[in-house]
Amino acid sequence: MHIHEMLLESERTGEPSFSFEYFPPKTAQGVQNLYDRMERMSLLGPKFIDVTWGAGGNIADLTNEMVVQAQTLMGLESCMHLTCTDMGLEKVNDALRKAYKSGCTNILALRGDPPRDKEKWEATDSGFTYAKDLVGHIRDAYGSHFDIGVAGYPEGCDDNKDEESLLDHLKEKVDKGASFIVTQMFYDADNFLRWVRRVRERGVTVPILPGIMPISTHAGFLRRANHMGCKIPPEWVAAIEPVKNDDAAVREVGKKLVADMCRKLLSSGLIHHLHFYTMNLAHSTRMVLQELDWLPSAERPLKHALPWKQSLGLGRREEDVRPIFWRNRNKSYVLRTQDWDEFPNGRWGDSRSPAFGELDTYGIRLPGTNEQNREKWGEPKAVRDIANLFVDYLENRLETLPWSESPLTDEGLVIRDDLVTLNRRGLITMNSQPAVNGVKSDHPIHGWGPPNGYVYQKSYLELLVHPDLYKDIIARIARHPDITYYAVTKNGDLETNAPSDGPNAVTWGVFPGKEIVQPTIVETVSFLAWKDEAYKLGIDWAHCFDAGSPSRRLIEGVMDSWYLVNIVNNDFQQGRAIFELFDGLEVKDMDVPAVEAPPATDGA
Structure with a gap:
């Protein structure tokens, strides 16, 4: 399902609407642990998950694999990040083919960061100069199959702090075919809402998903805010500073601050969906959702189309038996x-079909x-x-x-x-x-x-x-x-x-x-x-x-x-x-240390 359609449905019903971002871990055990965590976090009820792109090599392959796992095995609607950094046309097309085959119908098209050994970004041979070029290519190659998202920068990006030019670029990306916007993290709600109004003044009407970063530790909070160059409101500093050496207390204070910010965004009438940067962690995100009273409950159960978890892989979405x-x-x-x-x-048909490998x-x-x-x-x-x-x-x-x-x-x-x-x-x-x-x-x-x-x-x-x-x-x-x-x-x-x-x-x-x-x-x-x-x-x-x-x-x-x-x-x-049927039946030798070899059978 396309993300913009999910968001329109959530806006119509007024139900809680949120999503989670994950990144590819560096070790095989980390990958397996993340799959387990993604599956557990799916029970919190996200509308979709997205997976960041690791440009080139094994990490890029892992992004594709994570999308396949999410779509096909976990039945999670997914959005795959795709960047231009170090990506020629052939690699971009290969990534899109794999996303298509997995059943993924959503792409977040990004220019990407420059390689660490370069001071500024440069396009690769046969590559793309801007994210808008990537948006146009995806739309030309796949028509309406993919819903295409792009990045928004309420407080500027690394190499451009000029709001006017960034708004121009955002409008160009939407004009090329983008259908939703995901923003960088922020903690200044007033500035964010001001920025949203400016986006709307430019004639951009597609949904905007605010990037929400929960707070796990004081050091992590400062490190991520400084890295992204986002403003921390003075009242936040005043609330967290007294407990900065107590991680549990920081999470308690942080959940309240972040949840209050989310309420302010939602009450503005401009925002209807929250996008959580999980950093592959569950606890802090869950705490914010709990503070918002958005966790599934007897009064608000998760909705199931069928009594078992559906696969969203290509060709399996209609499976109903x-x-x-x-x-x-x-x-x-x-x-x-x-x-x-x-x-x-979506049918079983002949029970002797060679269904099982x-x-x-x-x-x-x-x-x-x-x-x-x-x-x-x-x-x-x-x-x-x-x-x-x-x-x-x-x-x-x-x-x-x-x-x-x-x-x-x-x-x-x-x-x-x-x-x-x-x-x-x-x-x-x-x-x-x-x-x-x-x-x-x-x-x-x-x-x-x-x-x-x-x-x-x-x-x-x-x-x-x-x-x-x-x-x-x-x-x-x-x-x-x-x-x-x-x-x-x-x-x-x-x-x-x-x-x-x-x-x-x-x-x-x-x-x-x-x-x-x-x-x-x-x-x-x-x-x-x-x-x-x-x-x-x-x-x-x-x-x-x-x-x-x-x-x-x-x-x-x-x-x-x-x-x-x-x-x-x-x-x-x-x-x-x-x-x-089993009244009075019990295995007699429950404490016997081993079981004897099986008896001979006559078959059946």
Whole structure:
């Protein structure tokens, strides 16, 4: 979606509207940590994120990669910075091609800073002299595909402090095709609003996004303000100076100062969106949003078009059906299906479609080093230790598990007590959802889709089941005509009572003027594909430990002998029945230090 369209929608609805800027880290671990942070910060509800451009070499490639990750895997609308510094026409075109392919539809076109070894900026051969040249080239090459932003300088830039000429340049960039303006950071709200009025007097009507720099430390605050040459109001200095040696106190004072500035901008009627320079940090930005009362809440939940996170990659924006098995592993699902030719239609169609790539091809593996994973999940010696890990996850003492990339959702809280009970008895719950019988589509926990609709879902459980309990569970399921299941072992022995291989919708929505939407399903082919991934993740976890160690023997034993079972209660008005299946069942040897080799099977 184009940024100027997002901003017009926010202005129309009056809802909080903000965005985050990130920059490419210098180390591989820094990149991974930033991806994790970007995903967590996405839960704060930004309209989009933007990624700064590192001119030339690996950093430039990393900007493109970060945009791909944000769009395709995280489902975040992104804006890619693109500068002219050290960039010839070929490099510019290559960057634009990659942005286009990722599904990115927004570019911030900048001239860029001069290289450190030069005193003044000079265009490269076949390069661009001004940002307006870059704007014109993008518009000529891609038409209306990209929304193009440009920089605004309320307090001048490094090599030009003349406001009149800078306003002339800004008007020229907009006349060339720019459709929004992002400003440099500032702390003087009165001067900024004066500058905005001058921009409007020049006939520039596109949205202006003020650059907001939260305050983390006193030294960082001064360093960034001095580097950008922005004025610090005397009252700010007076407020921060007494606590400058206490970082926590500086953040508390800073959040109030920055939030008050934001309120002043918004109350002027000239500004409707805030653009936060995060410096790849989360805490200070979150504090400002909290001070503004802009964080998602029960009264103001994040809106979801579908019950799962959509990819915004090229060709995937219309995808509206997904197997439930990947609820907690969005990235691997997107990667493994990225070449599936049915996505443009947004339908599953034939369940035997070759939807899922080989595991090795797409790098489906446990993230983190062996040492990091041992520190995170300990060294389980018995089934009870594994069960306690899942209980810790359900009770928010752990953020991730080998099979789950993110913390427990609010929806999981609805059935948490039942899930905890099952895990304490050795029934390891890997995925679940509660039954929902027609709540409004704006419900703070279960809601998704257009307004004035109703959403429904069947209760669902996916478990690792000890072989001693398996036959009893299947016998109990047989006494419930409304319950269907799939069960499989690591070597692929499949059993099911599903009436066909076709999809079984487990969530659906009814909305005004639309067909019934069925976005989440269970079906055979995708379950078998998930089976391979689920058991591989378990084996990866086992291999975090030395060969022959108790932890490795335990986890490998579970993977080799336990069943992966998913259960759907097709009567969505009976939410408790799926848990009643397990009444009185418990793994007998919860404290046994290892699991024996798997029994021979006859197949199914």
